[in-house]
Amino acid sequence: MKYRYQEEMSPPPPQRVTDVAITRFEHVFEVEPGLMTDHVTQQTFPNWDTLRLVRSRADHLAWMHRHFADKVISGEELLHDLDE
Amino acid sequence: MPDPEKRFAEEWRNAAYNCFSSGHKFCREVCPVMQVTRNESWSPTAFHANVVAMEKGELEVADVAADYVNCTGCGACELRCPNSLFTGDFYRFRTRTVDLVKAVRGLAVSQGVHQPGWQRWNLLTDERRHEPVLNGTPVDQARVRDWADGLDLPIGGETILFVDCEAAFYRTSVPRSVARILNLAGYKFGLMNEQWCCGGPAAEMGYEEQARRFAQHNLDDWRAAGVRRVLVLDPHDYITFTEDYPKYFGDAYDIEIVLVVELLAELIREGRLTPHVPVERTVTYHDPCRLNKRKGVWREPREILRAIPGLTFHDVDRVTQWSYCSGGGGGLPVEKPELTAKISEHRVEKAAELGVDTLVSACPWSERPLSEAGRARSIDVVDLHELLAESLGVAP
Ligand code: SF4
Ligand code: SF4
Numbered sequence: 001m002k003y004r005y006q007e008e009m010s011p012p013p014p015q016r017v018t019d020v021a022i023t024r025f026e027h028v029f030e031v032e033p034g035l036m037t038d039h040v041t042q043q044t045f046p047n048w049d050t051l052r053l054v055r056s057r058a059d060h061l062a063w064m065h066r067h068f069a070d071k072v073i074s075g076e077e078l079l080h081d082l083d084e
Numbered sequence: 085m086p087d088p089e090k091r092f093a094e095e096w097r098n099a100a101y102n103c104f105s106s107g108h109k110f111c112r113e114v115c116p117v118m119q120v121t122r123n124e125s126w127s128p129t130a131f132h133a134n135v136v137a138m139e140k141g142e143l144e145v146a147d148v149a150a151d152y153v154n155c156t157g158c159g160a161c162e163l164r165c166p167n168s169l170f171t172g173d174f175y176r177f178r179t180r181t182v183d184l185v186k187a188v189r190g191l192a193v194s195q196g197v198h199q200p201g202w203q204r205w206n207l208l209t210d211e212r213r214h215e216p217v218l219n220g221t222p223v224d225q226a227r228v229r230d231w232a233d234g235l236d237l238p239i240g241g242e243t244i245l246f247v248d249c250e251a252a253f254y255r256t257s258v259p260r261s262v263a264r265i266l267n268l269a270g271y272k273f274g275l276m277n278e279q280w281c282c283g284g285p286a287a288e289m290g291y292e293e294q295a296r297r298f299a300q301h302n303l304d305d306w307r308a309a310g311v312r313r314v315l316v317l318d319p320h321d322y323i324t325f326t327e328d329y330p331k332y333f334g335d336a337y338d339i340e341i342v343l344v345v346e347l348l349a350e351l352i353r354e355g356r357l358t359p360h361v362p363v364e365r366t367v368t369y370h371d372p373c374r375l376n377k378r379k380g381v382w383r384e385p386r387e388i389l390r391a392i393p394g395l396t397f398h399d400v401d402r403v404t405q406w407s408y409c410s411g412g413g414g415g416l417p418v419e420k421p422e423l424t425a426k427i428s429e430h431r432v433e434k435a436a437e438l439g440v441d442t443l444v445s446a447c448p449w450s451e452r453p454l455s456e457a458g459r460a461r462s463i464d465v466v467d468l469h470e471l472l473a474e475s476l477g478v479a480p
């Protein structure tokens with residue numbers, strides 16, 4: 001990762017997804033910035049920060065699945081267990 | 085309430101309420117200080133809650149300034165906080181405990197509330213332009229390039245290598261290894277003309293004016309020497325150059341910052357470096373906080389380790405490593421060396437559980453405390469750059 005201020009501070013142009021959401025990076029959604037000006041203003045995020053959070057989340061979820069879920073149980077099975 | 089405190093509370097209130105109202109304390113168990121002290125006043129949650137109390141006029145910064153010493157700036161709490169990890173990118177509003185701690189420390193200093201160790205440290209740094217890393221032995225400009233003796237490196241040029249105070253004066257074999265490796269790969273670089281401390285530690289301890297002054301000096305020096313790219317081997321400098329400097333200089337900051345670990349991984353990938361001397365050690369890797377948690381850099385160091393023949397590498401889950409820290413950051417060892425030592429012992433204990441003989445780090449600041457703790461358990465602490473140099477057959 002090479003850090004260049006200009007690159008980090010120029011996010012890809014937003015594309016509208018819905019009235020309240022936009023996207024700048026693939027599969028990454030953001031609140032429409034216009035909605036975050038009154039009570040809580042958005043922070044200045046360099047691009048790496050957004051991507052770091054997204055990647056860390058994916059890593060964290062994968063870790064959770066590795067540690068806490070070793071099989072998938074359907075709702076039906078659960079109900080069945082309760083009945084017994 | 086004094087005006088600066090009022091402005092401070094206004095600036096940080098939303099973030100504070102965001103934490104206070106959710107209050108789930110996921111951050112607590114990953115905080116290295118909490119792990120060894122269980123002191124709730126030193127938890128990330130408390131750091132935010134205090135702001136709420138400040139805003140309500142219940143307390144002043146002088147009442148809590150000493151609590152804010154107890155943070156290494158590792159960033160674990162930020163990453164584990166669901167407000168960052170699960171919604172931070174969505175709202176463009178993430179938990180910034182590290183910035184908050186720095187801001188409270190800055191507020192304290194601006195109000196004349198000092199921590200004795202930090203005050204002395206920054207006074208000496210200001211006098212000598214470098215951190216007093218050698219205790220009694222003064223370090224200064226005249227000795228800042230001593231580590232490079234005999235390496236025949238030019239001064240200035242398009243690309244330079246910035247060497248942090250700890251590595252320049254104390255862990256000199258680290259920058260020497262880096263320089264030898266880059267020479268071997270034919271990668272051209274020079275040294276700074278007049279290199280001052282990056283200013284990051286001053287900023288971390290709350291001495292903001294000093295931090296900015298040092299930053300300005302370094303940027304001016306780069307510009308005067310025609311520098312376009314700065315190579316950085318120390319994760320702390322990397323944070324300073326990619327987070328503090330951009331904040332100080334904004335659009336005017338036109339220097340490219342390159343992390344040496346990433347560059348080395350690239351050179352290995354491209355076949356410009358091929359580690360070939362076997363290193364017979366059983367190792368695990370300590371993710372420096374400022375790389376793994378704060379920058380998301382964790383693949384490249386592992387790439388380098390896997391390229392070294394002879395090594396037996398017991399990796400641990402890097403997500404689990406979010407809760408590991410050497411205790412060496414954020415000025416903690418200056419003010420509370422005994423707490424740093426406890427955190428290091430805790431870290432080395434985890435390495436010992438893996439049955440390794442060596443703990444590899446990639447951060448000069450982590451090595452003093454980790455080595456100290458390692459000695460008690462016969463675990464060597466080795467720097468990643470040095471290990472690579474050994475396998476490339478270039479002695480420091
Ligand atoms: S910092 Fe985050 S995880 Fe910790 S208590 Fe506050 S909101 Fe919860
Ligand atoms: S940055 Fe690290 S040491 Fe500081 S409060 Fe957060 S987890 Fe604790």
